[in-house]
Amino acid sequence: MSLHRKINADPPSLQTNPFIQPQSALLTRTLNTSVRFSAMALIAALFCSSKLLFAQAEKTTTPIVSDKKAFDDSVSPFLTKYCADCHGESSNESGVVLSGISFDLASGHDIELWNTVLRQLHLEEMPPTDSEQPEPHERDAVMLWINAELKKSGNVSDLYSKLESPSFANYVNHEKLFSGEITAEPFSPARLWRTSPEVFENVKSNYGEGARDFRQPFPLEDKVGIKDYANLLFADSAVVSVLMSNAAVAADELIKRSPIASSDARPSDDILASAISEHFRMVVYREPLKAEIRNYSELFRKTATEGGNAEAMRLVLMAVMLHHESVYRVEIGLGEEDAYGRRMLSGTEMAFAIAYALTDRPPDAALLQAAQEGRLSSSADAQVQVARILKDDAIDKPRILRFFQEFFGYSQAHKVFKDEDRSGGFAYYGENYPAMYEKDADFFVMNILEKDQDVFRQLLTSDEYYIINRATFRNTVYDFYKKNQQQLDAGEYPEAKQKELLQRLNLKGWHELNVKYNLHNFNKGFDGSVAAIKQIVEEQYSWMDTKDEDILLHRMQALYEKYPMVYDLRDDEQDFLLPQPYKRPNRAGMLTHPAWLIAHSLNDSTDPIRRGKWVRERLLGGVIPDIPITVDASIPEDHTKTLRERLQKTEKAECWRCHKKMNPLGYGFEIYDDFGRYRAEESLAKGDTRPVNARSELADTGEQKLDGEFKDALELIDRLAESDKVRQCMIRHVFRYFMGRNETLNDSKTLVSADRAYLESGGSFKALLISLLSSDSFLYRKTLEPTSR
C-alpha cells in the first residue's frame, strides 16, 4: 500500500524540490529492488495522471525558471552517454537528433522532442536492448526532470493518459504480475463509468412511450479490441445533443398523461414531489434525495410562472432524464474504509456492478433484495450472486460472448470488403457473408462455453465448427417438419417435440433465436409453432423452386451456395443441417476460423502483419509501438512475388526492430487465403501460383518451451495452447474487460487467484468469472487523492 502513497505523493513535490536525485533514490528504495522501473512508473502514471492535469490547472502563474543545473548535471550527460551515438547530428537515426536539444523546456522549447525522449525512456524502448542500459535511477532522474520542466511550461505529457488505454496495458510486466511476490491489496479507483450502449437499449423503455423514437446516445467507437473502458468514455456534447432530443421526445409523451400538466392549477408540494419521485425512480433507479426534489420543484415553480404547468412539467421530466447518474454509473465505494484506505462497494453499488458486468441490465430483484438485506457485503456474498446468475439459463448474459468477440476481434469481419469476382462467387451483393461467418464464430465460442472445460485451450484448438446461415436454418426446420409431418399436420405437437426442435437448433428457448441466428427480418418472429414451421416450409418450396426432396433438404439456396467454401467445402458435400458441429481438417480453433481470418485480412490479400500483431499482443503479452509517422507503410506491388516475399521490405533494420515481433508469427497463417480458405498455393496475377511458405519461428516470448521453429499456424497454435503465459495473457484480457481498465501490478493478487481458480476448476470460464467478480479489484474502491475527501 505504502507503495502507492509514496508514488502518489511524488508529483506535487516536483514543484518544490527540483533536485531530483534523492527523489529517485527514495522511489527505488520504496519498492522491492527487483521491480522494474517501467512497471513502477506505469502505476505511478496511472494513478497520478489525472491529478497532475488538475493540479496543473490550479497553479497560479509564477515566473518560469528552467532547472538548468539539473540538466547540466544529469540530463545532458545521460543523453551524451546513451543516445548520442545514434541520435547525433550526423547519425540522426529515425530522424531524431538530440545533440542540440534545448535545456529550456520550461519555456516551451523542443516540447515534441522531449516528449519523445520521455516516452522512449518510460516504455524502455530506448536505448535498444542490445546497447548499454542506463541504471534505473539515471533513467528516473531524466524522466523526473522532463516532467517537472514540462509542467513549468504549462504542458503535460499525453503519455500518461495513453497508458490508461487498452493498447498500453501490456507494458505491465507479465512475469512480475503472476510471480505471487506482490502482496499489495488490490482495488479499482473510485470512478464514474459511462452507461454502455447495450444497457441504454435495455432500459430505455422506462422512459415511456417516447422511447420508440430514441437514438443511441452512447455509441462506442467501433474499433478493434476491448471498447468499454471507464477511463476513456465521456458524456460530451455529442452525447448530450442526443440525450436532449431523447428527453424532449419522451417528455412530450409523458406530459400527455400527466395530471399536473393538464391542470391549470399549481400542484401542491406533495403532489409535485410524488410525480417527480415516480419518474426519478424509473430512470435513476433510486429514491430522489430531499434536496433533489427541492431543486426540481423549484425548476417547476419558476417555469410554471413563466409558461404554465405543461411546459414546466416537461422541463422537469427532461431534467430528471438528464440526471448525471443515468449517464454515468457512480462507483465510489460507499462502504467503510479498511486498513489499506480502501472502501468496499455498498450493497447497492455491488448489485449494479455485478448486474452490469454480466447482463447489460440493472440488477434483478434477487440482487436488489440481497443488497437490501445486507447480503452483499463481502467477497463471499458476491460469489453467491455471480454463481447464481451464471447458473440461471433464464438470465441473458450477453456480456460474456461479447468479451470473446472483442478479444478475438472476429466480429470485425463484416467490415473487410471482399469482392465477389476475385473469390469465385463469394456473394456479397445484398447479403453480407462475413457478417454470417461472425455468427458461426459465435456458435463456435458458445459451444465451448457450454461445456465449460479447458475453455482457453479449446478456443485455440477445437476443430468443431458450425456452418450456419439462413438456408441452414430453413433446411433444418423443413427437415423437422418432414420427419414429423403427420403429427404436425394433425395438430399434434407435444412439448417433447417442441423441445426437440429447440435442441436441434441449439437453443434453450426461442428468446435466443435472434441472438444466435442471423435471420431475415421476416423470420425473426419464428416461435416454433406449427404455423411458423409451415410458413418456413412454404418459403422453402417457393425459394428453392422445386419439390425435389433431396434439393430441399440438402442444398443451400442459390444465394448461399458458396457460403461453405471458406470451410473448404462445396455446397453439395454436406447437408448443413443442424445439429452440428462439423469437424474440419486443417483447422485449429478460433485463429483458423474464417471469421477471424477475414477480420484480420486486407481487402485483397492476407495480412501477416496484423495476424502476427494479434498473436504477439493478445496471446504473448508483447508490446508493439505505434507505427512511426515517417514510415511508408505500403507493400510494394509485384505480381511475380508472393506476399511474404514482398514483405521483405519490412526486414530492413529500422523496420525489423518492430516487425520481427509480428511478421514471423503472421507468416504461419499464410496457409489460408484472405477468404479464410486453406491453401497450399498462393495465386499470383495471370493465373500463376507459387507454393505457400508458412514455415517460421517464434522468438522472444519469455517462455523457453514456446520459442522455436514451426511448420505453419497449426503447429504454432498447438504450442501456444500449451503455454502458461498464453493462458495468463487471456486472463489479463478478461480482467480488463470486466474491470473496465488496465491491470496494474497492484492487481497481482487478483490475477494470481483468478488463474488458480481457472486451473483448479479444469479450465472453467465460469470459475474464472466468479473469482474475478468477487476479487478485491472488483469490489474495492479507493479515492486516489487522499486530500480531496
Added chain:
Amino acid sequence: MNPTRRHALKNLSLGAGSFLLSPFLRQVELQAAGSSNALPNRFVFVVKSSGIIPDGITPDAFKGKDSSGSLFNQDLTNVPLPSSMHALEPFKDQLSIVQGLSGKMCRGGHSSWFGMMGVYMTGGEFDAGAVIRATADAELAKLNPAPFNHLGLAIRGKALSSDYGGTMYPGISAVGPGQELPFQGSPDIAYEQLFGSAVAASSGAEKRFKLQGNLLDFMVDDIKKVSKAIPSSEHGKMNAYLNAFEELQVRHSKLSSMKEQIAANAPGYSDKFTSTVEEVRQEAQFDLATAALIAGLTNVVTIRLDNVDMTYKKLGIDEHNHGIGHNEGTKSQTEYREIIQQHHSELLATMAGKLRAVPEGDGDMLDNTMIIFLSDSSDNHHGTGMEWPYLIVGGGGGKLKLPGRYLRYPKYGEKGCRTIGDWWTTLLNAYGNPIKYYGNEDLVLKQNGCSHAGPLEELLV
C-alpha cells in the same frame, strides 16, 4: 450583403461565450467587415431516391457523343437543357452536370445508404448498416461551422420505409463513426427549431425556446453542485458533461442575440408547414433550408428529397417510385421520371433564385453556394454503381472549375475512368480538407491498373 444581415452579424459577434464558437464567429466578423475571401462556403445536398438516369439529365447536344477513353468536358451554357430541366435555364451559367464517375465500392440496389457520400459498402435491403466514417457532407459541415452545424431535413426516411415526420434517420448521412445525422421530417417542427427563437411559428414555440434556457441553467447549476461530491480524479468526466450544457447555453443565447436576423429571414408561417401532401412538404423543407442559409443559421443542409415508397400524387402520378422503377403504372418509366424531374428542377430553381436575390461580397449568395443534386442509388432504380450522376447549381465560391460545364468521365474500366471517391476528395480538398483520398478504393480498378484515388485535378482551381 443586406444591411439587416450585416447589422445582426455585428451584434452577434459581440455576444456572450464567443470563445466556444470562435471559427464561426471569426468568419462572420470578417464577413461583416466586408472581406470577400472570408465569405462562407455553403452546401445543399439534395438526395433523391430511385436513381438518376444519366441520359435524363444529358442535353440532347451531348447525347451519344462518346468520349472514348478521355474526359468529355464541354461548355454547357450554349446548349439547351432537357425540357424537364427547363426551370434551370436561367441558372445555366452556374449549372454543372458531372457524369461517368463510378461507385462500385458502394452497395447497389435500392439504396447505397451511407455509401453514396461515405464511399463504402454497407447495409442490406432494409437496414442502413454500419456507419464507419463521417459522410462527405458532414465533413464539409465541420469546415463551415454555424449555429446549426449540419441541418438535416427529410421528406421521407429510409429507402423502402413508409415512415415520415418527426426525427428521422434515413441512413444517408453521418457525422462520425456510429453517429447518424438526425433529420427533421416535420417541417413545422423544423420551423420551430430553426426560427422559433425569433418567430412565433405556432403558439408556444417562442415561449418554449425561452423556457429551454431554464432547463439549461438548471443542468449547469446541478452538475456544478454534484461535482463537488465526485472524486476529483473523475472531474474530467463531469466537466465534459457540464461543458456540453454550457455550449447549449451559448447557442441558446446566440440565437437570442440573432433574433432580428432570424426574424427578418424566417419564411412566413402557413399551413404549408403542416401539409401532408408530399410535394408541399418538399416545398416547405426547401423554403426552410433556403431561409436558414440566408439567416446564417447554417451553412450545410442535407435534404432527403423522397424515397422509393413515396408517390407524387399532386403531380398526377398514380404509382409510387418503387412501381415506377419496376415499369408499372399507366405511363412509361421515362415519362414518369420526366414529370418528377420537372418538379425537382423547379424546387432547385426556386432555391437558387432566392439565393441569387441576396447580395453578398461582390456578387450574391448563389455564387458562394453549391446545391448538389444526387441519388442514393446511383444510376438507376436498382443502382449499379457504374456511374453516379451529379447536377450542381451554384458558384461554389469559385473554388472549382465547374459552373457552366458539362463533364463526362470515361466509362468504368476504361482508361482515365474515375470514381465518386475521387469526386468527394475533390470537394473536400477544394474547401479545406487536405485528405489524400476520401473513402474506400475500388479494388477491381486498382488491380486492373486503373490508378484512381485522388482528387479530380481538372476540377481544381
